[in-house]
Amino acid sequence: MKMTKKSSKKMNMKHSMMGGMMMDGLEMNMNSKLPKGLKKATHAKFHVGQKVTLKAKHMEGMYNAKATVAGVYKTNLYEIDFMPTNGGKMVKNHKWVVASELKAKGALKAGKKVTVLADHMYDMKGAKGKIVKVHKGPAYVVTFKDTKTKMVIKNHKWLTQQELKAIK
Numbered sequence: 001m002k003m004t005k006k007s008s009k010k011m012n013m014k015h016s017m018m019g020g021m022m023m024d025g026l027e028m029n030m031n032s033k034l035p036k037g038l039k040k041a042t043h044a045k046f047h048v049g050q051k052v053t054l055k056a057k058h059m060e061g062m063y064n065a066k067a068t069v070a071g072v073y074k075t076n077l078y079e080i081d082f083m084p085t086n087g088g089k090m091v092k093n094h095k096w097v098v099a100s101e102l103k104a105k106g107a108l109k110a111g112k113k114v115t116v117l118a119d120h121m122y123d124m125k126g127a128k129g130k131i132v133k134v135h136k137g138p139a140y141v142v143t144f145k146d147t148k149t150k151m152v153i154k155n156h157k158w159l160t161q162q163e164l165k166a167i168k
Contacts, residue, residue, distance in 0.1 A: 032120065032155040034071050034141060038100065041074040041138035045161050048072060052142070056163035058095055060148055066167070067144035070155050075099060075137045077158055078108060082116050082129025093132055096158040098139050102131075110134060120157055135160055 046052055046069050054065045077096035084091060099108055101118035108114070108131060116127040140159040145152050 032141075032157060034155055035073065035098075035100070035157070038073040038075055038098070038139075041072045044072045044138040044140075046072065046140065046164055046166065051167045052164040053167055054142065054144060054159070054163065055165050056095070056159055058159075061146035062144070063147070065144040065147045067142040067156075067164075069140060069164075070143050071141035073098070073137065073139045073141075075139050076108070077135040077137060077139050077160060078102060078131050079133040079135070080114065080116065080129045081132055082124070082127040084123040085126050086123040088123065091129075096135070096139070096160070098158060108134065118157075140164060 048069050048071060050069045052067050052069060054062050054067050057063045075098045077098060079093055079095050080097055080102075081090060081092050082094065097116065097118045097120075101116065102108060103115040103117055104112050106112070110131050110133055112131045114129055114131060116124055116129055119125040138161060139157075140161070140163075141155050141157050142159060142164075143152065143154045144156060
């Protein structure tokens with residue numbers, strides 16, 4: 001079945017009711033692609049294709065999930081607060097976005113007001129917000145199987161090195 005944006009959103013809504021597809025109270029975009037134009041990290045702890053266990057709790061069904069590293073990039077990560085474009089509640093401490101997913105004047109640092117260009121979740125792109133925390137990279141993209149719904153989440157953005165654990 002070919003996924004259109006509309007059918008994908010409908011699918012996400014269905015699965016969000018089952019749990020595990022929600023992130024910060026918003027529906028996650030399940031059709032994520034690997035980013036273009038970012039410099040690949042060459043000295044990262046984990047490499048593309050490596051199997052890892054997720055230690056992040058960005059969403060239900062993520063913690064302790066088995067994953068495969070899909071991308072590793074040399075870039076900082078930013079934790080942000082933002083107001084969704086659908087008028088919903090303020091999203092606090094969203095982990096993570098990268099510099100190319102933020103629009104701002106001047107240096108990206110804690111407290112800086114930004115416009116969000118990322119589309120990890122519906123109603124995120126175009127949102128107004130501010131940077132809460134800056135984390136030095138590398139930034140990881142992973143594909144994993146949700147531990148609650150058993151759905152495969154392809155190219156989930158973003159995780160820090162500390163949020164991954166090698167599978168021995």
